[in-house]
Amino acid sequence: MNLRNLTITEAKEGLKNKQFSAVELTQAALDQIKLQDNNLNAFITVTENEALDAAGHADKLITQGEDKPLLGIPIALKDLFSTKGIRTTAASRVLDNYVPQYDATVVTRLKEAGGVIVGKTNCDAWAHGSSGENSDFDPTKNPYNLEYVPGGSSSGSPVAVTSGMSLMATGTDTGGSIRLPASFCNVVGLKPTYGRVSRYGIVAMASSLDSIGHFTKTVADSALVLGITAGHDPLDATTPNHSVPNYNEFLGYDLKGIRIGVPKEYYAQGLDKNMHKLADDALKVLISRGANVIDITLPYSQSAIAVYYIIQTAEVSSNLGRYDGIRYGNDRSYFGDEAKRRIMLGTYVLSAGYYDAYYKKAQQVRTLIVDDFRKAFEQVDAIVAPVSPTPPWKIGAKTDDPLAMYLSDIFTVTANIAGLPGLAVPAGFINGLPSGIQILGPHFSEDKLFKIGYAYEQETQFWKEAPKLNE
Amino acid sequence: MNNKYTPIIGLEVHVELKTNSKMFCSCSADYFGHQPNSHTCPICLGLPGALPVPNRQAIEWCIMIGQALNCKINQFSKFDRKNYFYPDLAKGFQTSQYDLPFGENGFVQLKKGKIRIRRVHMEEDTGKLIHEDIKGESFSLIDFNRSGVPLVEIVTEPDFHDANDVVEYLKKLQTIVRYLEVSNADMEKGNMRLEPNISLQLQGDDGLPKYKVEVKNINSFSFVDKAIKFEIKRQQEILESGKTPVQETRGWNEFKNATVSQRVKEEANDYRYFPEPDIPPIIYSKNQIEQLKEKLPELQETKQMRFVKDYQLTEYDAEILTREKIMADYFEEAAQVAAKHKLTPKQVANHLINGKVDVEQLLPADLIKRIMESTRVKQIDENELNNIITSVLTANEKAVADYKSGKETVIMFLVGQVMRQIKKKVDAQMIKERLKIILYKYGSKN
Structure with a gap:
C-alpha cells in the first residue's frame, strides 16, 4: 500500500470497507518515512509507537462502528504545533529539548476526530523563511527534484503529503508559509481567514498575521479538514463565533456567475514568464467552467512586503522574548542568523523615536491594503493569482540574499496583512517542478474558495502527478 | 522645611x-x-x-x-x-x-x-x-x-x-x-x-x-x-x-x-x-x-453625608462608621431594628463606635437586644444619680484634685465608686458623661 495513491476520502472508504486496517495504513506511512525521509528530511520527530497505538485504538473504534471524520487517518504536524509529551522544536535548537505539557487546540481537535499523528514535520526555524532551508534540523528537499527547495516555511508538511508519508499535514501561514510550499510540492494548501482556526498552542511567529491551515492532496480533503479545525476557541480571543459550515457541500463543477478578479499588480514585472503562462492557463480553465474574469487593481500591493517586514518582525521580536535562556534549556546563542535578524529589525521598528516612522506607518498602510481588498471584493467574488513570482529554485540560490528570499513572498503576504483566506491549488509544472495558483476571497469565504478550487481541480487533476521517488 | x-x-x-x-x-x-x-x-x-x-x-x-x-x-x-x-x-x-x-x-x-x-x-x-x-x-x-x-x-x-x-x-x-x-x-x-x-x-x-x-x-x-x-x-x-x-x-x-x-x-x-x-x-x-456606573455602590463620602442627614449622626461618627462598608451596612441594619424598639441611631452608633462589637459575629438584632438591656438598667432617677455623684465627689477629694490637675484617667475610679453606691447595673458610659459634666461645674464652683 502507498499513501501517495490515496486521498483522505479514499482512505476512509478503504478503512470502512476493511480493505486495510488503520494499523496497516499507519504502518505504510511509517514505512514510507523510513524509506524516503533520509533523502527528503520532511520530519524532525517521528512518533512511531504513539502512532501505532493510536492506529490500533482507531481500528477498535472502526470495528465498533464508530464514525469520526479522520478516524485512523495518518496525519503529520508542523513542528510548531504543541503536542503534549512530544518534543516540539519550532525547528530551532533553542527548543531542542522542549516537550510541551499541552496540546494545541488544533491538535486536540484532530486527535478527537480520530487522526493518527505520525510525526512532527520540518520547517524553517520559527517559521522564518520561504524555502525550508533555514531549519536548524537541515533543509527539506523537494520530492520532484531533490536539488530544489520545497518552499517554506512549512516545508516538511507538503513533502510528507505529496510523497505518501501522511494523508494530511498541518502548517502555519504568516506570509505565505502554507501556500508557497503547497505550490512547490503539488499539493493543496489552505491558509484560512485570520481567526478561523485557533492559534492556541502553536508557537507564535507574528501573532496578527499567523494563520493555521493544512496541506492535502485534494480540495475535498482540505474542506474536510477545515470542518474539523475551524471554529471559535475559548482559548484564542481572536477566533470569532462564526459558524462552521459543512464545506464539502459547496463543492461542484459549475462556476457560472462567479466573478474572478485578476489584479494587474500581480501579473506585472517580476513575474516569471512561465508562471505567467501557467496562471493564464488557469484562468482559461475557470472561464471554461463559467466564471467571469475581471481585471482589478490593488494599488497598495507594492507596499505589502515593506509593511509585512515591519509588522512581522516587530511581533517576532516580542514573541521570541520569552526564549531568554532562563527556561527551555538552551540560551539565546542558539538562535540562528535569520531569527536574530528579525529580532533586531523588529526591535528597531518599535523603538522610541522610530515607532511612528515604521511600525505606526506600517499599520496605517496595512489599513490601506485592507481597503484595497474591500473595494476589490465589491466587484469580484474571488481573486486568482500565481502563488509565487517564480517556480521552485535550487537549494542555496537565495540563502545568501535575505532580501531575494523575502521577495518570494510578494504575492502571498497581502492575504496575511488583510487577514484573508487563500487556497493554493496545483496548477501545473515548469521544467518538471510544480507550481500553483492561489484563490483569495473575502473574510470567511473559504466555502467559495473550495468551490472554485474544486471545479478547477476536477478539470486539471495536476495533483495526481506523483513525484518519482527512488524505491 | x-x-x-x-x-x-x-x-x-x-x-x-x-x-x-x-x-x-x-x-x-x-x-x-x-x-x-x-x-x-x-x-x-x-x-x-x-x-x-x-x-x-x-x-x-x-x-x-x-x-x-x-x-x-x-x-x-x-x-x-x-x-x-x-x-x-x-x-x-x-x-x-x-x-x-x-x-x-x-x-x-x-x-x-x-x-x-x-x-x-x-x-x-x-x-x-x-x-x-x-x-x-x-x-x-x-x-x-x-x-x-x-x-x-x-x-x-x-x-x-x-x-x-x-x-x-x-x-x-x-x-x-x-x-x-x-x-x-x-x-x-x-x-x-x-x-x-x-x-x-x-x-x-x-x-x-x-x-x-x-x-x-x-x-x-x-x-x-x-x-x-x-x-x-x-x-x-x-x-x-x-x-x-x-x-x-x-x-x-x-x-x-x-x-x-x-x-x-x-x-x-x-x-x-x-x-x-x-x-x-x-x-x-x-x-x-x-x-456599570449604575452598579457602583454608594461610596464612603456619599454614605457619610447620608448618615449625617438620615440618622442625625455627627460627621465624626458617620466617618468612623463608614470607613468600612461592612460596618456601615451593619449600622444601617441595626438602626432599622433599633427604630422598632424606640432606640435612636445615635445609641446604635455609640455602641458600635465604643463597644467593640464584632460585626462579623454578632447579629444586628442581638446588638439591639444588648443595647436594650443596658438601657433598661440605666433607668435611674436623675436627681438620685446627681446626689450619689456629689456624695462620691465629696468623699474623694484627692481623686477630684487629680482629675482637675489633668489626670483624667482617674474618672474611671470615680465611675466605679458611683456604681457601687447605685447597687444596680447601669451604663458606665452614661455615668461617665454625667460625672464629666458635674466635675466641670464642681471645678468652677471652687
Whole structure:
C-alpha cells in the first residue's frame, strides 16, 4: 500500500470497507518515512509507537462502528504545533529539548476526530523563511527534484503529503508559509481567514498575521479538514463565533456567475514568464467552467512586503522574548542568523523615536491594503493569482540574499496583512517542478474558495502527478 | 522645611483585584501562601503557543474603579505589550495598556483640594523571585503563582505637595476599592503597591522640575509617608549645595529608614510598547458603561453625608462608621431594628463606635437586644444619680484634685465608686458623661 495513491476520502472508504486496517495504513506511512525521509528530511520527530497505538485504538473504534471524520487517518504536524509529551522544536535548537505539557487546540481537535499523528514535520526555524532551508534540523528537499527547495516555511508538511508519508499535514501561514510550499510540492494548501482556526498552542511567529491551515492532496480533503479545525476557541480571543459550515457541500463543477478578479499588480514585472503562462492557463480553465474574469487593481500591493517586514518582525521580536535562556534549556546563542535578524529589525521598528516612522506607518498602510481588498471584493467574488513570482529554485540560490528570499513572498503576504483566506491549488509544472495558483476571497469565504478550487481541480487533476521517488 | 522649595509629588498605585481567576487564564488568582507554581498553566507560564483571553470581570472592575475616581471611560480601549526582560516575566513582555487605558482624566477630592487622576489601566502581575541558599549555594527561584494576577494601575498627576495629602489620598483609594469589593487592598499581602515620584520645585519657578525620583514598590502608608519626607529632605540638601538630584529609581529601606538608589534613569528601558495582537480591542458602548456606573455602590463620602442627614449622626461618627462598608451596612441594619424598639441611631452608633462589637459575629438584632438591656438598667432617677455623684465627689477629694490637675484617667475610679453606691447595673458610659459634666461645674464652683 502507498499513501501517495490515496486521498483522505479514499482512505476512509478503504478503512470502512476493511480493505486495510488503520494499523496497516499507519504502518505504510511509517514505512514510507523510513524509506524516503533520509533523502527528503520532511520530519524532525517521528512518533512511531504513539502512532501505532493510536492506529490500533482507531481500528477498535472502526470495528465498533464508530464514525469520526479522520478516524485512523495518518496525519503529520508542523513542528510548531504543541503536542503534549512530544518534543516540539519550532525547528530551532533553542527548543531542542522542549516537550510541551499541552496540546494545541488544533491538535486536540484532530486527535478527537480520530487522526493518527505520525510525526512532527520540518520547517524553517520559527517559521522564518520561504524555502525550508533555514531549519536548524537541515533543509527539506523537494520530492520532484531533490536539488530544489520545497518552499517554506512549512516545508516538511507538503513533502510528507505529496510523497505518501501522511494523508494530511498541518502548517502555519504568516506570509505565505502554507501556500508557497503547497505550490512547490503539488499539493493543496489552505491558509484560512485570520481567526478561523485557533492559534492556541502553536508557537507564535507574528501573532496578527499567523494563520493555521493544512496541506492535502485534494480540495475535498482540505474542506474536510477545515470542518474539523475551524471554529471559535475559548482559548484564542481572536477566533470569532462564526459558524462552521459543512464545506464539502459547496463543492461542484459549475462556476457560472462567479466573478474572478485578476489584479494587474500581480501579473506585472517580476513575474516569471512561465508562471505567467501557467496562471493564464488557469484562468482559461475557470472561464471554461463559467466564471467571469475581471481585471482589478490593488494599488497598495507594492507596499505589502515593506509593511509585512515591519509588522512581522516587530511581533517576532516580542514573541521570541520569552526564549531568554532562563527556561527551555538552551540560551539565546542558539538562535540562528535569520531569527536574530528579525529580532533586531523588529526591535528597531518599535523603538522610541522610530515607532511612528515604521511600525505606526506600517499599520496605517496595512489599513490601506485592507481597503484595497474591500473595494476589490465589491466587484469580484474571488481573486486568482500565481502563488509565487517564480517556480521552485535550487537549494542555496537565495540563502545568501535575505532580501531575494523575502521577495518570494510578494504575492502571498497581502492575504496575511488583510487577514484573508487563500487556497493554493496545483496548477501545473515548469521544467518538471510544480507550481500553483492561489484563490483569495473575502473574510470567511473559504466555502467559495473550495468551490472554485474544486471545479478547477476536477478539470486539471495536476495533483495526481506523483513525484518519482527512488524505491 | 523652609518655603524655598515646593515638593511636587505624583503617585502610581498598583491594586491587585480579587477576581477568582487570573487576568488571562482560568488559574486561581489566589496566590498568597500557596505551594509555589501550583496555580499555573501554559498561559501564565508563558509557554510557547499559549494565548491570553482577557478576564471580563477584571476589566469591568477596572472600569468601575475608573468611574469611582471620576474618570472618563474610553469606549474603545485595547491592551498593549510592554516588552522587557526579567526572570519573573514569563512571556518577555507584560500585557498592559499604553495609550488607550480604560479610564482617564479623573479626580479625587481631598480636604485641601482635588488630586487629578491621569489614568486607570489594566495589566497583569509578574511572577515572584525567591532568593534562597540551598546546600550552601545561592539560587534564584521563580514562583509563577502570581504571574497573570489582575492588576489595576492608578496614576495621579503630580498634584501632591506634602506627604500627609498622599496618605489621605491612599486611605481614600483603599476605602474606594474596598467599597467596590474589587480588592482586599491588604497592604501586607501586597494587594496595594505604592510608588511615589518626588521632586522639588524652587518657589516661583514655572513648570515641573527637570528631574524626578521614583520610589518603587512601597507596601505601607507609613513607609510612603517616611519615604516622601526623607526624599524631600535629601533632595533639598542636594539642591542647597547647588546640585540637581539625579533622575533615578530608589527603594525604601525600612531598616535604614532611608531611600536607597536602585536604578539610575539613564539605564531606563525602552519598553517598545505596541498593541497586543492576541487580544482584539475592547469596545464598550455608552450604554454598557452607563450600566456599570449604575452598579457602583454608594461610596464612603456619599454614605457619610447620608448618615449625617438620615440618622442625625455627627460627621465624626458617620466617618468612623463608614470607613468600612461592612460596618456601615451593619449600622444601617441595626438602626432599622433599633427604630422598632424606640432606640435612636445615635445609641446604635455609640455602641458600635465604643463597644467593640464584632460585626462579623454578632447579629444586628442581638446588638439591639444588648443595647436594650443596658438601657433598661440605666433607668435611674436623675436627681438620685446627681446626689450619689456629689456624695462620691465629696468623699474623694484627692481623686477630684487629680482629675482637675489633668489626670483624667482617674474618672474611671470615680465611675466605679458611683456604681457601687447605685447597687444596680447601669451604663458606665452614661455615668461617665454625667460625672464629666458635674466635675466641670464642681471645678468652677471652687
